[in-house]
Amino acid sequence: MERAIPDIVVGRLPHYLRALQHMSLEGRRLTSSQELSERLGISAAQIRKDLSLFGEFGKQGTGYQIDYLLNQLRQILKVNQIWDIALVGAGDMGSAIARYQGFTDRGFRVVMIFDNDPSVIGSQIGPFTIQSTDELVVAIQSADVRIAMLAVPAANAQEVADMLVQAGIKSILNYAPISLNVPDDVHVQYIDPVIHLQRMTYYLE
Amino acid sequence: MERAIPDIVVGRLPHYLRALQHMSLEGRRLTSSQELSERLGISAAQIRKDLSLFGEFGKQGTGYQIDYLLNQLRQILKVNQIWDIALVGAGDMGSAIARYQGFTDRGFRVVMIFDNDPSVIGSQIGPFTIQSTDELVVAIQSADVRIAMLAVPAANAQEVADMLVQAGIKSILNYAPISLNVPDDVHVQYIDPVIHLQRMTYYLE
DNA sequence: CGCTAATTGTTAATGTTTGCACAATCGGGC
DNA sequence: GCCCGATTGTGCAAACATTAACAATTAGCG
Numbered sequence: 001m002e003r004a005i006p007d008i009v010v011g012r013l014p015h016y017l018r019a020l021q022h023m024s025l026e027g028r029r030l031t032s033s034q035e036l037s038e039r040l041g042i043s044a045a046q047i048r049k050d051l052s053l054f055g056e057f058g059k060q061g062t063g064y065q066i067d068y069l070l071n072q073l074r075q076i077l078k079v080n081q082i083w084d085i086a087l088v089g090a091g092d093m094g095s096a097i098a099r100y101q102g103f104t105d106r107g108f109r110v111v112m113i114f115d116n117d118p119s120v121i122g123s124q125i126g127p128f129t130i131q132s133t134d135e136l137v138v139a140i141q142s143a144d145v146r147i148a149m150l151a152v153p154a155a156n157a158q159e160v161a162d163m164l165v166q167a168g169i170k171s172i173l174n175y176a177p178i179s180l181n182v183p184d185d186v187h188v189q190y191i192d193p194v195i196h197l198q199r200m201t202y203y204l205e
Numbered sequence: 206m207e208r209a210i211p212d213i214v215v216g217r218l219p220h221y222l223r224a225l226q227h228m229s230l231e232g233r234r235l236t237s238s239q240e241l242s243e244r245l246g247i248s249a250a251q252i253r254k255d256l257s258l259f260g261e262f263g264k265q266g267t268g269y270q271i272d273y274l275l276n277q278l279r280q281i282l283k284v285n286q287i288w289d290i291a292l293v294g295a296g297d298m299g300s301a302i303a304r305y306q307g308f309t310d311r312g313f314r315v316v317m318i319f320d321n322d323p324s325v326i327g328s329q330i331g332p333f334t335i336q337s338t339d340e341l342v343v344a345i346q347s348a349d350v351r352i353a354m355l356a357v358p359a360a361n362a363q364e365v366a367d368m369l370v371q372a373g374i375k376s377i378l379n380y381a382p383i384s385l386n387v388p389d390d391v392h393v394q395y396i397d398p399v400i401h402l403q404r405m406t407y408y409l410e
Numbered sequence: 411c412g413c414t415a416a417t418t419g420t421t422a423a424t425g426t427t428t429g430c431a432c433a434a435t436c437g438g439g440c
Numbered sequence: 441g442c443c444c445g446a447t448t449g450t451g452c453a454a455a456c457a458t459t460a461a462c463a464a465t466t467a468g469c470g
Contacts, residue, residue, distance in 0.1 A: 052420075060419080061416050214427095
């Protein structure tokens, strides 16, 4: 627990959490590193080693109690709470994200939506009124939101990212197909379907 | 070129390609491993080494010719052609994907859309008529499509994946928050925004 | 109660990836 | 034509990540 946890390990924890959450919903009580291994395609030794960096959560001969491990992981990843998210961009992708039902039971909820297109500002997506990006910095600051999702065209992404940083955002999930430039204390994750597709075409004939 | 290329290297190539494509659009002619490094947050030595696995594309003292390297990478990743994609799921996310304009100039296009909801089957998204999943296997087989995007609820994802495999699909981009079980010769890539978000909350206070 | 099969946490060995550093080479300027 | 600053490709060393293997422990069963 003292030594820093490698990024690559942190990146696997959400996968463990997701698998455990499914098992818990299926009404299961116990699992093992081997079962997780089969479900996730990650070796059992690796799963045990990853978890052991944070504590001893299992029992020899028995395995892991699903609900217990689930809670431990939620605590480690700090999703034993609901994080508020600001969404920027209310186009096709932004709207789909805003309507997505899968956030709440995994620790997140969208609480504000921004766009710069006057023809959509003021309209509703579910319970939210789309606000102007002019209000973005102040709105995010006063609501003390720390996480944002960016679903604007590539051409505007850096500019919006700059505003988000100014507003105090510390984590950005970027759907625009462009690398963002942000200070060291701001984390960025990228979602670009084409990157994944191109990675797979390499292996096609 | 003889030895197998590590997966991790293949995974970086699309990022190089994307950056180069931007530079080319900006009208630039030349770049260097150092410039790419700054734009991508990947060390210059690593970029040079990755590229050197496929050939010698640069010139000492000068750097890389953007358009030349671009074409080389397109060939390596096999996106010097347009790949047809089958999209399964015409809900919020599926519709947003179907309307996304960013595929074509990066090597892909959606050519068919399926859903199992009778109330949407037959309706149009852009130029496409949504087909029943009953027709999926035959339609994909006869059109010889090799890549699919999966945007259905988690509960149906495995079942649809099985159909896709049966239809001869070799690459699946899965938007459902669940690990898929497929034969070894089928590649799967995952897009789950919550995984990325949870990875970032670890670093928040 | 003692045996068996299962399974963890951990150590040591192995394998992979990254970074450093530099010779080689290029183009431009004088 | 020669020098200088820039920049590549690469060999080697260091850092990092994964796997294998096993002692320790557990639950269940007869």
